[in-house]
Amino acid sequence: MIQSVSFIGLGAMGWHMASHLTQVCSQVYVWNRTFAKAKQHEQIFGTQAVDLTQALQADIIFSCLPTSQDVENLIADSQLKQGCIWVDCTSGVPDIAKRLNQQLKHQGVDYLDAPVSGQTIGAERGTLTVMVGGNQISFEKARPIIQAFAGLIEYVGDSGSAFAVKAVNNTLMATHLWALAEGLCVLKAHGVNLHSAINCINHSSGKSNISENIMAQRVLSRKFDKTFALNLLQKDIGIAIDLITASNLDLPTLNLIQQQFNQIHKTDAQNIDFSAVVKILEQHNQLELY
Numbered sequence: 463m464i465q466s467v468s469f470i471g472l473g474a475m476g477w478h479m480a481s482h483l484t485q486v487c488s489q490v491y492v493w494n495r496t497f498a499k500a501k502q503h504e505q506i507f508g509t510q511a512v513d514l515t516q517a518l519q520a521d522i523i524f525s526c527l528p529t530s531q532d533v534e535n536l537i538a539d540s541q542l543k544q545g546c547i548w549v550d551c552t553s554g555v556p557d558i559a560k561r562l563n564q565q566l567k568h569q570g571v572d573y574l575d576a577p578v579s580g581q582t583i584g585a586e587r588g589t590l591t592v593m594v595g596g597n598q599i600s601f602e603k604a605r606p607i608i609q610a611f612a613g614l615i616e617y618v619g620d621s622g623s624a625f626a627v628k629a630v631n632n633t634l635m636a637t638h639l640w641a642l643a644e645g646l647c648v649l650k651a652h653g654v655n656l657h658s659a660i661n662c663i664n665h666s667s668g669k670s671n672i673s674e675n676i677m678a679q680r681v682l683s684r685k686f687d688k689t690f691a692l693n694l695l696q697k698d699i700g701i702a703i704d705l706i707t708a709s710n711l712d713l714p715t716l717n718l719i720q721q722q723f724n725q726i727h728k729t730d731a732q733n734i735d736f737s738a739v740v741k742i743l744e745q746h747n748q749l750e751l752y
């Protein structure tokens with residue numbers, strides 16, 4: 463019987479994801495490193511801002527932090543309730559998921575890797591795709607709670623599997639962004655109206671989520687609204703490339719994408735939206751996509 467849930471990390475994603483939990487559980491604790499955000503969440507959504515020790519006493523604990531390392535550091539100092547389930551919605555590292563799964567088992571706790579896709583708008587609408595790896599029985603227990611912010615929930619396999627799927631997904635998204643930007647560069651050079659071109663592509667076989675929801679809205683508009691920091695996407699591509707390297711596979715396109723995306727230094731990448739990476743192509747080709 464799940465009586466309490468908690469959400470740790472009220473960032474661009476977690477803020478919205480946690481807001482839906484009050485629909486499925488009457489006791490929703492929230493904790494954030496910058497605690498004022500948790501207090502604000504409590505006031506707006508009727509959750510309960512608590513200290514970390516109390517947040518860790520819930521039956522289900524969600525986390526959505528930038529990296530697996532951040533989650534691992536938090537867990538290292540934690541005393542958890544036996545029988546609870548940790549649902550980690552961070553886009554993380556498969557090997558760290560496996561390690562945390564083993565480590566928490568000794569405390570009688572199940573760890574699920576449960577990264578999400580759908581951007582901040584999907585988090586706000588409660589329509590995220592949630593991919594889940596780990597113990598299937600614990601997953602079935604947590605499913606009705608995860609449902610609060612999900613459109614699709616898919617169990618993908620053993621611990622670490624979901625982090626792997628997420629890393630590959632985001633590397634594909636990066637590939638689509640880069641490839642579409644290259645395509646638009648050539649059309650721009652040929653004097654084509656890019657809004658018309660995008661409209662045609664979105665009704666043709668070359669369309670993608672990037673062509674439908676990102677390129678016109680953020681790049682052609684020149685807004686580059688920051689909802690997903692470029693350094694987080696660089697991290698996801700790095701996770702996918704590490705998986706490729708560990709499997710000894712020869713996959714040249716994805717490696718090339720990493721080289722392109724890593725042209726922007728991590729510290730600068732923290733402050734810009736991932737869509738702004740196309741400015742590199744623009745500079746190299748001395749044109750602007752608008």
Ligand code: NDP
Pocket residue numbers: 471472473474475476494495496499526527528529532536551552553554578579580581582689690691694695
């Ligand atoms: P944000 O940078 O917006 O938020 C990060 C959150 O984690 C903040 O609440 C921050 O607290 C907290 N935090 C950061 N470092 C630590 C730490 N060391 N210890 C404790 N808390 C910490 O990130 P997002 O919400 O954008 O991303 C979170 C995860 O979700 C990432 O893994 C990302 O890759 C993934 N993701 C992001 C998407 C997006 O569109 N933004 C889409 C899908 C997945 P504080 O407020 O104190 O800074």
